[in-house]
Amino acid sequence: MPYHIKKSSILSDSVPTDGILYYTENGNWSNKYSDRAIFDSEENAKLQVEIRRLHGSVEYPKGSQFISE
Numbered sequence: 001m002p003y004h005i006k007k008s009s010i011l012s013d014s015v016p017t018d019g020i021l022y023y024t025e026n027g028n029w030s031n032k033y034s035d036r037a038i039f040d041s042e043e044n045a046k047l048q049v050e051i052r053r054l055h056g057s058v059e060y061p062k063g064s065q066f067i068s069e
Contacts, residue, residue: 001041003067005065006020007065008063010062023036023037049061
């Protein structure tokens, strides 16, 4: 099942499309749904944006959601 990643913009509703950003193929965030990167699993989507901390924890950008299509 394909997945994409979305999150709320820190600028909230000031960003077009209700303040929602989508992770793109080139590693940036876009407010256009059509620019979203598609991943074959939720695990692969999470690997793209995970932040590994020195003490071993893994975090994701604030507000990230991994959406099944």
